[in-house]
Amino acid sequence: MGHSQGAAIAFLLRSYIADLQNNKLLPADIVFKTYCSAPPKPGNTYYAYDYNYLTRGGWGIAVTNAADWVPQTPFSIQTLNDFNKPNPFVNADELINKQSFFKRLYIRHVYNQLKKTPEKAQKANEKYLGNLVYKFIKKQLPQYTEPVYAHDNSYTSCGMPVILMPDDDYRAKFPNDSENVFVHHMFWPYYYLAEKEYLN
Numbered sequence: 001m002g003h004s005q006g007a008a009i010a011f012l013l014r015s016y017i018a019d020l021q022n023n024k025l026l027p028a029d030i031v032f033k034t035y036c037s038a039p040p041k042p043g044n045t046y047y048a049y050d051y052n053y054l055t056r057g058g059w060g061i062a063v064t065n066a067a068d069w070v071p072q073t074p075f076s077i078q079t080l081n082d083f084n085k086p087n088p089f090v091n092a093d094e095l096i097n098k099q100s101f102f103k104r105l106y107i108r109h110v111y112n113q114l115k116k117t118p119e120k121a122q123k124a125n126e127k128y129l130g131n132l133v134y135k136f137i138k139k140q141l142p143q144y145t146e147p148v149y150a151h152d153n154s155y156t157s158c159g160m161p162v163i164l165m166p167d168d169d170y171r172a173k174f175p176n177d178s179e180n181v182f183v184h185h186m187f188w189p190y191y192y193l194a195e196k197e198y199l200n
Contacts (some may be wrong), residue, residue: 003187004070007062011051011158015118018054027116034159037063037190040073041155046084048156055159065165065193067184068176075125077153079118125153164193 002010014034018189020026039062043051051060064071080089088095096107126149134146166174166184170193178185 001035004038008042010034010036011042034060036071036159038068038185040070041157044152044154045156048158051158057200058160060159061162063162065164065190070185074155076155077118077122077125079122080115082154097109122153
């Protein structure tokens with residue numbers, strides 16, 4: 001189990017344990033249950049599919065306070081390259097070219113706007129949250145080699161969701177505070193909502 005960054009580690013550790021079991025480095029008959037509270041999104045859509053399939057049947061729980069911003073991170077950017085194939089976007093050029101001249105100009109303009117904007121955002125995300133962050137890490141860990149980045153930022157939540165919904169009493173006890181952006185993220189707001197929802 002883990003909370004916040006610990007929740008992200010718990011997701012990845014559960015996946016790693018499954019890999020060890022698949023490679024017969026751990027007994028396959030050991031069953032693990034994973035509890036993640038205040039979890040950020042741990043991976044892309046395909047990681048979420050894999051994790052949710054692995055923990056199907058209630059073996060992976062993700063507890064989220066609906067007022068907490070951390071589970072909404074990191075930024076999710078879906079490009080046309082992130083869709084399963086086949087899809088209608090693979091042959092978009094061929095379909096656009098079949099249109100009349102003026103329709104083709106208009107559709108091409110709209111299509112390029114939809115295609116290029118998320119691609120540009122994905123590249124910026126990789127530049128700042130990948131390459132730039134690596135430079136800071138390299139100062140502390142000179143032996144660390146920069147990884148090859150997957151050009152995919154379609155981050156997705158994982159696990160069976162257990163949503164803790166704030167009410168008026170919660171808002172009075174834990175009011176928004178611009179000086180403390182973690183007011184809804186820490187252990188006590190989660191504990192308060194879980195106790196109110198499940199123990200009363």
